[in-house]
Amino acid sequence: xxxxxxxxxxxxxxxxxxxxxxxxxxxxxxxxxxxxxxxxxxxxxxxxxxxxxxxxxxxxxxxxxxxxxxxxxxxxxxxxxxxxxxxxxxxxxxxxxxxxxxxxxxxxxxxxxxxxxxxxxxxxxxxxxxxxxxxxxxxxxxxxxxxxxxxxxxxxxxxxxxxxxxxxxxxxxxxxxxxxxxxxxxxxxxxxxxxxxxxxxxxxxxxxxxxxxxxxxxxxxxx
Amino acid sequence: xxxxxxxxxxxxxxxxxxxxxxxxxxxxxxxxxxxxxxxxxxxxxxxxxxxxxxxxxxxxxxxxxxxxxxxxxxxxxxxxxxxxxxxxxxxxxxxxxxxxxxxxxxxxxxxxxxxxxxxxxxxxxxxxxxxxxxxxxxxxxxxxxxxxxxxxxxxxxxxxxxxxxxxxxxxxxxxxxxxxxxxxxxxxxxxxxxxxxxxxxxxxxxxxxxxxxxxxxxxxxxxxxxxxxxxxxxxxxxxxxxxxxxxxxxxxxxxxxxxxxxxxxxxxxxxxxxxxxxxxxxxxxxxxxxxxxxxxxxxxxxxxxxxxxxxxxxxxxxxxxxxxxxxxxxxxxxxxxxxxxxxxxxxxxxxxxxxxxxxxxxxxxxxxxxxxxxxxxxxxxxxxxxxxxxxxxxxxxxxxxxxxxxxxxxxxxxxxxxxxxxxxxxxxxxxxxxxxxxxxxxxxxxxxxxxxxxxxxxxxxxxxxxxxxxxxxxxxxxxxxxxxxxxxxxxxxxxxxxxxxxxxxxxxxxxxxxxxxxxxxxxxxxxxxxxxxxxxxxxxxxxxxxxxxxxxxxxxxxxxxxxxxxxxxxxxxxxxxxxxxxxxxxxxxxxxxxxxxxxxxxxxxxxxxxxxxxxxxxxxxxxxxxxxxxxxxxxxxxxxxxxxxxxxxxxxxxxxxxxxxxxxxxxxxxxxxxxxxxxxxxxxxxxxxxxxxxxxxxxxxxxxxxxxxxxxxxxxxxxxxxxxxxxxxxxxxxx
Numbered sequence: 001x002x003x004x005x006x007x008x009x010x011x012x013x014x015x016x017x018x019x020x021x022x023x024x025x026x027x028x029x030x031x032x033x034x035x036x037x038x039x040x041x042x043x044x045x046x047x048x049x050x051x052x053x054x055x056x057x058x059x060x061x062x063x064x065x066x067x068x069x070x071x072x073x074x075x076x077x078x079x080x081x082x083x084x085x086x087x088x089x090x091x092x093x094x095x096x097x098x099x100x101x102x103x104x105x106x107x108x109x110x111x112x113x114x115x116x117x118x119x120x121x122x123x124x125x126x127x128x129x130x131x132x133x134x135x136x137x138x139x140x141x142x143x144x145x146x147x148x149x150x151x152x153x154x155x156x157x158x159x160x161x162x163x164x165x166x167x168x169x170x171x172x173x174x175x176x177x178x179x180x181x182x183x184x185x186x187x188x189x190x191x192x193x194x195x196x197x198x199x200x201x202x203x204x205x206x207x208x209x210x211x212x213x214x215x216x217x218x219x220x221x222x223x
Numbered sequence: 224x225x226x227x228x229x230x231x232x233x234x235x236x237x238x239x240x241x242x243x244x245x246x247x248x249x250x251x252x253x254x255x256x257x258x259x260x261x262x263x264x265x266x267x268x269x270x271x272x273x274x275x276x277x278x279x280x281x282x283x284x285x286x287x288x289x290x291x292x293x294x295x296x297x298x299x300x301x302x303x304x305x306x307x308x309x310x311x312x313x314x315x316x317x318x319x320x321x322x323x324x325x326x327x328x329x330x331x332x333x334x335x336x337x338x339x340x341x342x343x344x345x346x347x348x349x350x351x352x353x354x355x356x357x358x359x360x361x362x363x364x365x366x367x368x369x370x371x372x373x374x375x376x377x378x379x380x381x382x383x384x385x386x387x388x389x390x391x392x393x394x395x396x397x398x399x400x401x402x403x404x405x406x407x408x409x410x411x412x413x414x415x416x417x418x419x420x421x422x423x424x425x426x427x428x429x430x431x432x433x434x435x436x437x438x439x440x441x442x443x444x445x446x447x448x449x450x451x452x453x454x455x456x457x458x459x460x461x462x463x464x465x466x467x468x469x470x471x472x473x474x475x476x477x478x479x480x481x482x483x484x485x486x487x488x489x490x491x492x493x494x495x496x497x498x499x500x501x502x503x504x505x506x507x508x509x510x511x512x513x514x515x516x517x518x519x520x521x522x523x524x525x526x527x528x529x530x531x532x533x534x535x536x537x538x539x540x541x542x543x544x545x546x547x548x549x550x551x552x553x554x555x556x557x558x559x560x561x562x563x564x565x566x567x568x569x570x571x572x573x574x575x576x577x578x579x580x581x582x583x584x585x586x587x588x589x590x591x592x593x594x595x596x597x598x599x600x601x602x603x604x605x606x607x608x609x610x611x612x613x614x615x616x617x618x619x620x621x622x623x624x625x626x627x628x629x630x631x632x633x634x635x636x637x638x639x640x641x642x643x644x645x646x647x648x649x650x651x652x653x654x655x656x657x658x659x660x661x662x663x664x665x666x667x668x669x670x671x672x673x674x675x676x677x678x679x680x681x682x683x684x685x686x687x688x689x690x691x692x693x694x695x696x697x698x699x700x701x702x703x704x705x706x707x708x709x710x711x712x713x714x715x716x717x718x719x720x721x722x723x724x725x726x727x728x729x730x731x732x733x734x735x736x737x738x739x740x741x742x743x744x745x746x747x748x749x750x751x752x753x754x755x756x757x758x759x760x761x762x763x764x765x766x767x768x769x770x771x772x773x774x775x776x777x778x779x780x781x782x783x784x785x786x787x788x789x790x791x792x793x794x795x796x797x798x799x800x801x802x803x804x805x806x807x808x809x810x811x812x813x814x815x816x817x818x819x820x821x822x823x824x825x826x827x828x829x830x831x832x833x834x835x836x837x838x839x840x841x842x843x844x845x846x847x848x849x850x851x852x853x854x855x856x857x858x859x860x861x862x863x864x865x866x867x868x869x870x871x872x873x874x875x876x877x878x879x880x881x882x883x884x885x886x887x888x889x890x891x892x893x894x895x896x897x898x899x900x901x902x903x904x905x906x907x908x909x910x911x912x913x914x915x916x917x918x919x920x921x922x923x924x925x926x927x928x929x930x931x932x933x934x935x936x937x938x939x940x941x942x943x944x945x946x947x948x949x950x951x952x953x954x955x956x957x958x
Contacts (some may be wrong), residue, residue, distance in 0.1 A: 009468070009471070009472050009475075009559065009560070010382070010468050010471055010472070012382070012384030012471065012648060013384070013648060015649065015650075016648065016649060016650040019650055027884070049470075050382075050384065051381075051382040051467070051468060053468065054382065054466070054467065054468025054469075055382075055468075056468065070437055107642050109374065109377075109642075110374070110377045110378070110642075110643045110644075110645075111642055112381075112641075112642055112643070112644060112645045112646050112647060113642050128253070137646050141381070141645045141647060141648065143381075183954070196647070198650065199647045199648075199650050204651075204653060204664060204780070205650065
């Protein structure tokens with residue numbers, strides 16, 4: 001599996017993501033600087049977590065307009081897999097590559113804790129190793145993770161089975177509508193999610209429920 | 224010198240926090256009246272915050288060396304060997320005064336400053352902690368301050384990307400007018416790639432890096448060296464504004480630059496910004512420094528040399544660079560879009576010279592600015608010995624008392640606070656806040672981990688500064704030990720009142736004596752630290768608060784202990800409490816929370832006993848025999864058992880302590896004790912081992928079911944413990 005991790009100034013879970021990909025696939029990803037305008041030949045592009053450009057406008061808004069993003073969009077259009085985690089999810093919505101927005105948490109506070117996620121849909125390159133309806137553990141760490149979409153958009157997302165993960169009952173940490181934690185694009189080759197599967201992949205993390213997401217991706221390329 | 228500068232009058236001198244005799248010393252030193260800029264520079268270098276003039280005499284008495292110590296106090300941070308060619312670099316520093324005036328930015332820039340201290344030395348920050356002390360919950364400002372400080376710490380640390388792994392939060396009316404924000408950071412570096420502030424070589428470029436200079440924070444260090452009155456709100460403009468995004472880029476750029484070999488010396492601009500950093504680099508290297516202020520990147524127009532020299536704008540660094548590698552260095556900073564400007568040069572004349580618009584606005588002897596700072600042997604009085612308890616302790620319902628304790632402001636869950644901090648980033652966190660110590664694994668090493676704990680009991684210190692100082696060190700050592708770590712070294716953050724008052728000075732002196740004795744006995748040297756004095760408002764000082772933050776090394780994290788019970792049916796051992804020990808209730812949480820009695824002597828600390836007991840417990844953990852471990856401190860055995868039960872969901876029955884006074888047994892705070900659980904099959908062996916080691920160990924009960932039963936008290940379901948424990952903080956903050 002050939003992977004690229006995009007690095008923006010202010011990215012800070014890039015190192016966690018690089019470590020997770022390297023540990024699980026045995027192959028370190030290519031790190032691509034935000035000012036580049038082309039991507040290397042890869043199967044997966046990852047937008048990692050952090051506070052790109054300080055998130056001094058809306059979270060992800062500046063990064064969505066970074067030079068590299070045109071190449072990311074073109075790759076996604078070609079069917080290359082794109083995963084955006086946390087700030088990466090915010091960037092994908094700001095770039096218009098995923099519908100909806102991520103607003104400030106309903107509590108107005110940053111939240112770092114473990115939540116439970118229901119795997120809603122396993123028919124994707126990101127979720128095939130999970131069982132439909134399975135509830136997994138996963139940490140979150142964000143200030144702006146409160147997913148919202150207009151009723152029409154929301155209906156479309158739900159009708160097309162594009163919700164990948166929902167916060168399990170009683171664990172929604174941010175007020176997201178329909179408990180949405182992660183969604184696919186229409187072609188199901190782009191996934192944005194607020195929780196951090198890269199921080200729960202080995203016994204030292206206290207669990208490895210996040211690992212199957214990466215293994216699903218590697219399966220899909222090997223197949 | 225400069226025509227438009229104000230005349231130097233006694234009022235101006237006083238407004239700079241300089242005493243008449245200190246001003247006389249300036250006149251004597253330079254042989255003329257100082258310029259306004261020079262007066263500002265002296266005020267910045269000679270205030271309490273930068274010069275340690277009241278505490279230096281006593282700080283010198285602290286033990287600061289040991290076989291693993293690579294760098295002790297005096298640099299940006301302490302450095303301690305952790306083997307395999309690596310070291311841990313750490314320090315704790317206060318940002319008390321700014322955080323009271325502007326809690327979000329005050330706390331945020333406190334985190335920024337301590338992170339910079341660590342990466343200035345070439346270390347990547349891997350862990351942070353913070354020790355916070357606020358006024359009474361019902362004081363009108365407390366909720367606002369808690370909310371602002373916690374979000375400021377989170378806002379900065381989360382964006383920067385360092386996990387917060389531990390800390391303390393405490394409330395006491397004595398902090399109503401002066402809260403404490405003590406920030407700790409630790410990083411890991413290669414032992415052969417540590418960077419220092421000492422400049423070397425004449426005629427080398429002095430380079431300014433990072434953010435631009437503005438008027439924020441002008442005079443901040445002087446403000447932090449004064450007591451408060453009701454007008455303190457007017458000092459808001461002296462609080463700096465933090466920009467974690469720039470700090471993160473500064474970290475990445477500095478580490479990249481250091482890898483090029485271009486850096487000869489480096490110093491971050493913290494308190495008193497450009498002044499302090501330039502003087503430090505020159506004075507340490509026996510060199511002069513000449514700065515041309517017209518080259519300093521400026522954020523605001525028409526800044527005067529005085530403002531530029533005293534600005535505390537954040538996220539700035541000063542470096543001496545190898546001129547042959549200047550171009551490579553510039554490229555790194557341009558990549559990260561940070562300012563890079565050659566602002567000066569090292570000289571051989573030992574003068575600190577400042578040029579501005581072609582004029583010399585300051586010309587001072589550089590060594591004397593730092594070294595000749597006034598030093599005081601302030602008068603102090605021996606603290607009064609604590610009095611015995613005024614009245615006997617009334618009988619209580621033990622179950623009810625436990626619920627009140629774990630649901631109190633003092634001992635309730637701090638989840639509301641630590642969930643606002645990113646505790647997981649970097650993917651190395653092994654133990655999160657809520658246990659005895661925070662633990663992270665050493666990135667890239669298959670087994671090694673570091674443990675961190677921050678401790679002090681200010682009420683103990685108030686009652687008896689000497690025993691309180693000892694206790695803070697001992698508790699930190701014990702918390703690290705309880706994870707299986709070998710305690711390596713300490714950073715201290717000494718927060719006290721007005722040192723010009725002999726009573727407050729006596730507290731400082733005796734706390735340092737206690738700390739010193741404990742650090743020596745426990746082989747736990749002090750490698751860095753910070754002193755914050757004048758924590759006093761309208762004549763009332765804070766509780767003496769010498770915060771001790773320690774670092775420990777775990778050689779194999781597969782054999783590490785946690786506080787949570789591992790399983791049902793295990794033996795609970797009380798380790799380190801010989802029969803003849805009383806059950807000490809003086810200054811206990813029990814008396815304070817249940818009866819509002821802050822009285823009596825704090826529990827004494829027997830350091831030889833502490834060491835022997837701790838070493839025994841650590842051996843049990845490292846042998847893999849201990850399945851859970853918790854040190855005993857605030858709230859005694861009862862609270863510790865409740866915490867172990869809540870962390871695991873497993874209950875316990877304590878059956879072997881029934882013949883004694885239940886309040887004293889379950890809530891006494893005798894020191895040097897641990898609770899350890901072991902498998903039933905190991906009981907005989909462990910008791911034999913404890914006999915051989917001369918350490919008292921008693922089987923007091925068994926983990927069992929889903930309720931906690933202390934002796935003959937009613938059993939409390941763990942779910943009820945949790946409900947009470949988690950209730951107070953969110954309810955308080957919701958108002």
